[in-house]
Amino acid sequence: MKDPSGDVILEMEGIVKTYDTLVANDQIDLHLRHGEILAVIGENGAGKTTLMKVLYGLEQADSGTIRLRGEPVQIRNTGQAIDRGIGMVQQHFMLFDPFTVAENIVYGKEPRKGLFFDLDQANKLISEISRSYELPLNPTDKIQGMPVGLRQRVEILKVLYQNTEIIIFDEPTAVLTPQEVHELLKTLKKLAADGKSIIIVTHKLNEVMEVADRVMVMRAGKLVAEMAVSDTTIEELSFLMVGRHLVETEIPAMNAAEKVLAVQNLKLLSEEGALSLDDVSLHVRAGEIVGIAGVSGNGQSELAQALFGLKHATSGQILVNGQDVFNQSVKTIRNAGVAMIPEDRYLWGSATQATLSETAIMGHYANPSYSKHGMLNIRNINSFAQRIIREFNVKADSIRQKTSSLSGGNAQKLIVAREIVQGTPLLLACEPTRGIDVGAINFIHDQLIDKRSKGAAILLISSDLSEILKLSDRIYVIYEGKINSEFQRGNVTEEELGLMMAGGKHENQLV
C-alpha cells in the first residue's frame, strides 16, 4: 500500500455520463496517487469503460471535473489526453499489421531529421525504452503474425514512448495466456515502482489482490465502494460487485450416452505449412461436457474452426451424430446440429453496426421461425431477442440499439445466449466467459450444465483452467497440435494440467 497521503496526481469529481436515458456514470469520483495501482471492478455494464473513455478523451462527460496535479483540465480528444500525460492500452489493439514495431510505436509522434522520418532514431529510442522497462521487443519486427501478448507489449511501449504518467489498462488480461498474465502483472508493478500511476479495469479478482494498492467497485453506474486492497478479500469484493453471495452449483452425475461428435485423425496445415492439428482424435458423448485445455496457440482455435467449417482441414474424419461434416460449409454443419460460441466475438460473432435483434439471430436466419420463402418474420425475431436478453440478463435499452453500444461483457452474453438456447445436440463453446463478470459467469456455467443435463454434448475450449476443471466430465490436453493426454473428472489437479499443457507426461492419463 502506498503512502495514503502521497501526491494525488489525478482527481475526477462528480463525473456524469449518460447515453439517452441511461446513466452510465452517475456522480463518480476517482482519485489516483503518484506511483499507485488502482483497480476498477464491477459487473458487465457497470460503467467502467465509460469512465476510462471520459478520462482518455474518447467520450465527453455531461458534467463533472477532472484535475491533474490540482489543475482543472478539459480533455476533448485522445491527443489532448496524451499531451497531458494520460495513455491507454486499449483492449482491441490499434496496431497496423503490415508495419514494424517501431513504425507503430512512433506513429503520430515520429522523430524527424529535417523534414524526414528518422527511422534509425526511432529504432534506437524504442530499444532504449524496451531495455529500461525490461519489455524485450525487436523494433524492426512486423506486427503481422505476432501473438497477442507481444502486441500488447507494443501497445505498452507506445504509451511509454508517448511519455505518459498515467496509464489506463481496460481488461488487459482477458486475452492473455497465464504466462503472459504473469509477465504483464510484473510489468505493471515495475511501472508503478518507476513512478507511473496505473488504473486497471479487470474482472479477475485475484489480479486485483495481486497487483493493486486500492480498488473501486462500481455497480449500475455508481461508485459503491472504495478501499485499500489490504483491507478486503476476494469474497467481499465479489459480494460488493454483484450484491449477493455466489453459490457454486453442484454438477449432477450423468451417464454419457452415444457419441455426438467423433473426430478421427484430424490434420490441418497452417498457411505457413506447419501442422496446426496433428492427428487429433477425440469424441464427445450426449450428456457430456468435454474440456480442451491448452496454452493458447497450440491448435485449439484451429480445432474449433475446422469443426465448424471456418477452416479447411487437410485430412481426417469429422462425424456429427454419424453424419460426415468434414470440410462442409458452416450452414451444413449448423444444420447437422452444431452451435458455436466463437472465441472472438468481434471477428465471428457479431457486426458492430447490427442491432441486438440482428445479432440475436446471426447465423440462424435460415431457421423457419425467423424466415420463410426469403421473408423475415420480424415479430418472431424480436420476441426471441427480447427473450434471450431477459433470460441472460443482457444489460440493454432496446432490441433496436446497435451491438457496439453494449458493454463488452454484455455483447458476449448476447452471443453466448444465442448459441446456448439453440437446443442443438452439439455446442462448441470457445472461451464462453471471456470478459464476463463473476456473477454472470456463474449463470452461464449453470446454463451449460443444464444443457448437458438435457442430453447435449458440449466441447468446451477455454484458457481458464478453473473453468475447465469445474465443468468438464473429461479433459483432453492439447499441446503443439496434438492431444497429449486425457483425464476423467476429478483425476487431475490444476498443477498437473499445467504440466501437461507444457508438454509433460502424467500417470493418471487415459491415453
Ligand SMILES: Nc1ncnc2c1ncn2[C@@H]1O[C@H](COP(=O)(O)OP(=O)(O)OP(=O)(O)O)[C@@H](O)[C@H]1O
Ligand atoms: N455508445 C453507447 N451508446 C449507448 N449506450 C452505451 C454506449 N456505450 C456504453 N453504453 C452503455 O453504458 C453502460 C456502461 O457501459 P460500459 O462499457 O462502461 O460498461 P463496463 O463496466 O465497461 O462493462 P463490461 O464489464 O461489460 O466491459 C452499458 O449499459 C452500455 O450499454
Ligand SMILES: [Mg+2]
Ligand atoms: Mg468494459
